[in-house]
Amino acid sequence: MAGTVVVGLGLLLIPLPGPGWFIVFGGLFVWATEFTWAERLLAFARAKVGAWSEWLGRQPRWVQGLVGLATLAFVYGVVVVTLHVAGVPGWVPGWVPLWR
Structure with a gap:
């Protein structure tokens, strides 16, 4: 339940200035403690954010x-x-x- 609230709040905050994505990842982390699918999704998201940061750093x-x-x-x-x-x-x- 807590993960749902955190992810929902993060999704509402994404288009606004602030830590929307950070809150979504926090909710995914909470979900990942209970669900295998959330753990895989969090690993996928971390990999994509890392790849984006790496790519941008090389530009x-x-x-x-x-x-x-x-x-x-x-x-x-x-x-x-x-x-x-x-x-x-x-x-x-x-x-x-x-x-x-």
């Missing part, structure tokens, strides 16, 4: 920078869309023209 700085900028643009877009859909909280300064 030139400009490729790493482009990946970073693409990630930043995606997170910014998610924040802007979320604010447009959910509404802008009252504590956001009025001088932020894009959000109002």
